[in-house]
Amino acid sequence: MNWKKFFKVLGIVLAALVIIVVALVGYLYYEYEGKFPIDEEEYPHHIGYINTENAVLTEDFDLCDEILAGIHSSSQPKIYNGSKYAFKKYIRDHYTNDSYTDSGFLVFRFHINCKGETGNVEINELNPDLQPTDLNDTMVQQLLKLTVRKENWQVGYVKDQDGNAYNHYMYVLYKIENGELLEILP
Amino acid sequence: MGNYLKYCLSLFCLILLFSCADSNDYSTLSKQERINRSEKVLKDGSHLFQGSQKSMTRIAKAIEIDPNNCDAVRELSVAYLKRGMPNKWKAQIDKAVACDPVIWQPYRGYNYLWFYRDYKKAIADFNASDTLTPDFIDAPQGHSVDYWRGIAYLGLNDYENSIAYFSKNIQTETEEYGEDWVEPTAFLYRGIAYYENDTFDKSLKDFDSFIFYSKNKTADGKYYKALIYSKKNKCEEATKLLMAATKDFKEGYFNNRHYVETIRQIYTEDLNNLKAKLEQKCQNKPL
Numbered sequence: 066m067n068w069k070k071f072f073k074v075l076g077i078v079l080a081a082l083v084i085i086v087v088a089l090v091g092y093l094y095y096e097y098e099g100k101f102p103i104d105e106e107e108y109p110h111h112i113g114y115i116n117t118e119n120a121v122l123t124e125d126f127d128l129c130d131e132i133l134a135g136i137h138s139s140s141q142p143k144i145y146n147g148s149k150y151a152f153k154k155y156i157r158d159h160y161t162n163d164s165y166t167d168s169g170f171l172v173f174r175f176h177i178n179c180k181g182e183t184g185n186v187e188i189n190e191l192n193p194d195l196q197p198t199d200l201n202d203t204m205v206q207q208l209l210k211l212t213v214r215k216e217n218w219q220v221g222y223v224k225d226q227d228g229n230a231y232n233h234y235m236y237v238l239y240k241i242e243n244g245e246l247l248e249i250l251p
Numbered sequence: 252m253g254n255y256l257k258y259c260l261s262l263f264c265l266i267l268l269f270s271c272a273d274s275n276d277y278s279t280l281s282k283q284e285r286i287n288r289s290e291k292v293l294k295d296g297s298h299l300f301q302g303s304q305k306s307m308t309r310i311a312k313a314i315e316i317d318p319n320n321c322d323a324v325r326e327l328s329v330a331y332l333k334r335g336m337p338n339k340w341k342a343q344i345d346k347a348v349a350c351d352p353v354i355w356q357p358y359r360g361y362n363y364l365w366f367y368r369d370y371k372k373a374i375a376d377f378n379a380s381d382t383l384t385p386d387f388i389d390a391p392q393g394h395s396v397d398y399w400r401g402i403a404y405l406g407l408n409d410y411e412n413s414i415a416y417f418s419k420n421i422q423t424e425t426e427e428y429g430e431d432w433v434e435p436t437a438f439l440y441r442g443i444a445y446y447e448n449d450t451f452d453k454s455l456k457d458f459d460s461f462i463f464y465s466k467n468k469t470a471d472g473k474y475y476k477a478l479i480y481s482k483k484n485k486c487e488e489a490t491k492l493l494m495a496a497t498k499d500f501k502e503g504y505f506n507n508r509h510y511v512e513t514i515r516q517i518y519t520e521d522l523n524n525l526k527a528k529l530e531q532k533c534q535n536k537p538l
Contacts, residue, residue: 112302236335
C-alpha cells in the first residue's frame with residue numbers, strides 16, 4: 066500500500082470536508098444574520114433601548130451582568146410584586162391630585178436589575194394626542210417616586226442556568242385627565 | 252504550481268459569486284419588480300428579533316424600495332407599541348393608515364383600545380371602517396369591529412351602546428355561522444354591561460353562555476354570577492360559585508391578554524374581597 070498517497074488523498078478529502086462545512090455554516094449565518102445590514106444612523110440601538118444620558122435615577126444603579134428580559138415579550142404581569150391589582154391599589158391609594166389640570170399620558174421606561182432595584186428611568190410626557198408636551202413637574206415627580214418604589218417589583222421568576230435572576234425592561238403608562246389617573250398600563 | 256493557480260482561481264470565482272450584493276439603485280426596476288423586491292426584503296427578515304437594529308433597518312429598506320408597501324409601514328410601528336413608546340408608535344401608525352386606511356385604520360383603533368385605553372379614538376377608527384367598507388364588517392386582529400366597539404363602550408361605561416354592539420356582533424355571527432362561532436368573551440362582556448345596568452336576568456343568561464362555551468372553566472363567569480347572587484342575598488349559591496371561581500382562577504382559567512391587562516380583569520384580590528363581603532353578609536344565613 067502506498068501510504069504516502071493514501072494520506073495525501075485523505076488530507077485532501079478532510080480539507081475539502083472542512084471547507085464545505087465552513088462554507089455551509091458561513092452561508093447559513095449569512096442567510097440568517099449576516100446579509101442584514103444595520104442603519105446605525107437611523108437605528109443606533111434596538112427599540113426600547115434606554116439612553117442613560119436622557120434618563121433619571123441612573124446614579125448608584127447598575128444592571129447585573131445578566132440578560133435583560135422583557136424587551137420582546139412584556140415583563141408584565143409577573144413583574145408586579147404580588148399582582149397588578151396590588152400595584153394599582155398602591156398607586157391610587159398614595160397618589161394625590163393636587164389640583165393638577167394636566168391631561169395626557171405619562172410614560173416611564175426603566176430597568177429593574179437582578180436585585181429588584183429600579184433605575185435608568187426615561188420619562189415621556191405626552192398630550193392626549195400622544196405628542197410630546199410638558200406635564201406638571203410636581204405630578205410627574207410624585208408618580209415617578211411611587212412607580213419606582215422597589216417593593217412594587219419582583220424579579221427572579223426567570224433565571225439563567227446558574228440560577229441568577231435576569232434584569233428586566235419595563236414601562237408604566239398613566240392615562241391622566243385633569244390630574245386624575247384614568248388608567249394604569251400595561 | 253499550475254494546479255495551485257487553478258485552485259486559487261476557482262476559489263476567487265467562488266468568493267466573487269458569494270460577494271454579489273443587491274444594488275441600491277431601484278430606479279431601473281419596474282413598478283411590479285419594486286413591489287416584489289420590497290415584499291421579499293420584508294419576508295426574508297421576518298425571523299429577525301422584533302425591534303432589533305437589523306429588523307428595523309430591513310423594514311425601512313422594504314419601504315424605501317416600495318413606499319406603498321403598507322404592511323411594512325405598519326410593521327415599523329409595532330416594536331414602539333409593545334415597548335411603551337407611544338409618540339413614536341403614533342407617528343408610524345398614522346403613516347400606515349394614510350397608506351391603506353381600509354386595512355390599518357380599524358387596526359389602529361384596536362391599538363388605541365388596548366394599549367392606550369383611548370376609547371373615543373378607538374371608536375372613531377372603528378366607525379371609519381364602516382364608511383370605508385360599507386358592505387363588509389371589518390375584523391382587525393380576528394374580531395369584528397362590533398365586538399371591539401362593544402369593549403370600547405364598556406371602557407367608557409356606556410353600557411347601552413356596549414350592549415347594542417355586542418348584541419349586533421352575537422346576532423350576526425350566530426346567523427352566519429351558529430352561536431358556537433361567537434367569541435365567548437362577547438357573552439362575558441355583554442353580561443358585565445347588563446350587570447352594571449342592573450339587568451341581572453340577562454346578565455346571568457350571558458354568564459351561563461360564557462361558562463358553557465368556556466367548557467365550565469372560567470373564573471370570570473362564575474365570579475360575576477357570584478356577585479349577582481350576592482346582591483340578591485343568595486348566600487349559598489354565591490359562595491359555591493365563588494369557590495368554583497377561585498378554583499378555576501388558581502388553575503389559570505381567567506380572562507387575560509398578552510402585553511396589556513384586559514378590561515375588567517379579575518385578580519385574586521377581587522375574589523378575596525367578595526369572599527370577605529359574603530362572610531360578613533351571610534353570617535346569619537345558611538351557606
